[in-house]
Amino acid sequence: MTANIQTIFFDVGNTLRIVLPDQEFIDRAEAGLMELIGTTESHDALFAKLEERWKAYRKQSKTTLLDASEGELWTQYMLPEYDPNMIFANAPKLTRLWRDHDGRRVARPDAVATIKELHRRGYTLGIIANTVTETEIPDWMAADGVAQCFKTTILSSKVRLRKPDPDIYHLACRCIGTPEANCAYVGDNPVRDVEGTQAAGFGMMIRIDEPDTLNKEKATGKEFTPDHVITSLSELLDIFPERA
Template structure:
């Protein structure tokens, strides 16, 4: 259509941002900052993988919540061209984090995107944060893919990871 690419990109970003805030209500789960702080203190490296139509909305939300600085990497489908559960978005994030999948725990709320993607990539653990919305999104998902662990509140993650690490150390002895 011989449109100005820069102008089109600017309009597309604004529309994608409007779509995200119009159709998705997001709010920070309880005790997120405390959990992220504890994970960082214990030496965990944190990243985000997100399916999003916008280039900036995830960064904006992380900034608004005051948690952007906890994450070393933010990998977005709008940048990579791949949406979860496609393996490429996970591979890109792993490469940026300089990590091996078996050394990583993936935490997400949907089986259909998060757990299936992490399992297919052979992450060390695939952990689901259970919620009413995730149950709706996952209706009819292949029962062959199940999380390694389910949490209801984010602080449960710290205890689970520490227990898992203890068990691995015992196995290596």
């Protein structure tokens, strides 16, 4: 099967990058968000409200398998009582600050080297990620010097489709020009990443064993078995040899 894989798609959150707790970083992000919207609400009241609304939006998006754009997210779901023109204009900044209030996102220690080596070995690489931000992932790719390694970046906030809907995988394959049977996917979620990849007819699914994801993933009664389970991204180099 490995010999037939031409393209490798990656998830990003908890796959290529992880979140590090950094209270000073979090405090700056939360203060920046409050300053940006000019709120008179207390810190605790504002973030309690935002957390409640975020959970409601996440529940809806996971049910419909559709994601909103950044502008829609903030004007319709997160801060609908604020001036919509101001919120819409600042939606990208608000999304980044909201993401940063979880912690500081950094690439796994072996992510950059593994990506560059797979690219050098002749594999076409792409991204398929559920995300509310439209700029954070491309900015990271440029900052860490791997943007040139990826041919296609499919983000749910831009295409509206959301994993595990097979259509987001089919879209990625059309964009990158590789049949599904010749594609592999690397992700961390034991349910939606495996379910969506297999439903789309990908030739291989590889799950990276991420404790943080497993702790948050609720039991669904569904069982999906990936083709490989790895504990570090560098193990991909044992699965995908040099292409002829």
